[in-house]
Amino acid sequence: MAHKNIPIFIPHLGCPNACVFCNQRSISGKNKFVPESVALELERAVATLNDGDYAEIAFFGGSFTGIDRDSMIYLLELARKYIDDGRVKALRCSTRPDYINEEILGILKKYKMNTIELGLQSMNDRVLSACRRGHTADDAERACRMIVEHGFELVGQMMIGLPDADEESELYTAKRICELGALGARIYPTVVFYETELCRMAESGEYTPISLDDAIRRSKNVLRIFEDNNVKCIRVGLCSSENLASDEAVYAGPNHAALGELVMGELFYDRIRSIMLHDGVNCPDGEVVVNIGHGEMSKAVGQHRRNAKRLCEEFGIKKLKFKECDTDTLSVTYIQKQTYTE
Numbered sequence: 001m002a003h004k005n006i007p008i009f010i011p012h013l014g015c016p017n018a019c020v021f022c023n024q025r026s027i028s029g030k031n032k033f034v035p036e037s038v039a040l041e042l043e044r045a046v047a048t049l050n051d052g053d054y055a056e057i058a059f060f061g062g063s064f065t066g067i068d069r070d071s072m073i074y075l076l077e078l079a080r081k082y083i084d085d086g087r088v089k090a091l092r093c094s095t096r097p098d099y100i101n102e103e104i105l106g107i108l109k110k111y112k113m114n115t116i117e118l119g120l121q122s123m124n125d126r127v128l129s130a131c132r133r134g135h136t137a138d139d140a141e142r143a144c145r146m147i148v149e150h151g152f153e154l155v156g157q158m159m160i161g162l163p164d165a166d167e168e169s170e171l172y173t174a175k176r177i178c179e180l181g182a183l184g185a186r187i188y189p190t191v192v193f194y195e196t197e198l199c200r201m202a203e204s205g206e207y208t209p210i211s212l213d214d215a216i217r218r219s220k221n222v223l224r225i226f227e228d229n230n231v232k233c234i235r236v237g238l239c240s241s242e243n244l245a246s247d248e249a250v251y252a253g254p255n256h257a258a259l260g261e262l263v264m265g266e267l268f269y270d271r272i273r274s275i276m277l278h279d280g281v282n283c284p285d286g287e288v289v290v291n292i293g294h295g296e297m298s299k300a301v302g303q304h305r306r307n308a309k310r311l312c313e314e315f316g317i318k319k320l321k322f323k324e325c326d327t328d329t330l331s332v333t334y335i336q337k338q339t340y341t342e
């Protein structure tokens with residue numbers, strides 16, 4: 001069954017907050033949002049679905065539950081029509097922790113929302129304050145608990161390299177997202193957009209954007225926490241459908257189209273390397289086979305075969321092969337020279 005996502009971008013829409021990294025204010029001035037046009041957008045998208053597709057409507061962008069109540073209900077009514085007739089199977093939205101309360105969750109339940117993605121960004125009050133998020137870590141914890149208790153799927157969104165953040169605060173945030181019952185996560189390394197407070201802070205030296213290498217390493221470390229806790233990481237880095245990653249909009253920071261692939265590649269490298277260190281590779285003339293799951297080849301081998309090259313060099317491997325198999329568990333097999341044929 002093909003999973004099809006129908007993203008509906010809801011921009012700033014009068015958000016009263018002023019998060020330093022946010023460029024929604026400048027975007028929303030340029031991309032006017034007209035709720036009524038969503039009806040046509042949805043109808044067009046639904047018309048492209050095939051029988052048997054698992055389609056989901058996703059209200060992304062700003063804070064869905066923070067927009068004016070009439071617009072929110074109007075959008076939910078539009079979406080429910082497709083849930084009721086069976087053409088769409090699920091609804092998801094993204095919002096902020098302080099726009100979650102009993103009343104809002106009651107409305108979302110009534111309209112059959114399945115998944116709520118919460119823009120947590122950090123679970124550290126020092127970082128939240130430096131980013132002028134306008135809510136505390138306690139608010140975030142409370143919102144996560146309420147979402148899970150009301151039977152919604154929770155997805156936690158966090159950022160890497162925010163002002164005043166360090167690796168410790170990022171690892172802690174990832175751990176709390178897992179402990180609070182999230183089923184999914186997104187990791188966004190901080191990109192500095194023009195026309196934001198963060199851009200001013202970077203220009204004045206108050207904030208130093210993280211490098212691409214740092215973004216990869218720090219994202220990899222939180223990704224490992226999510227994977228170890230069976231929290232599915234849906235995305236690492238911004239994507240163009242989020243209307244945010246065009247190069248002209250970016251002043252500085254790790255805005256790389258293949259960031260997710262690079263981060264996952266690094267995690268694969270660490271994992272394969274630690275298996276080899278544990279095994280004490282001793283296969284100088286034989287063949288070393290890394291067994292991976294289906295669809296994992298490019299991440300395991302790394303961009304431009306970077307992982308393969310580093311492993312061969314470090315462990316003195318002459319023949320290294322990556323093999324996709326029916327397995328969820330990464331493993332390494334060593335075939336000594338006398339037992340394999342070319």
Ligand code: SF4
Nearest residue numbers: 015017018019022024
């Ligand atoms: S990040 Fe979200 S909450 Fe913060 S200013 Fe932008 S739209 Fe508002």
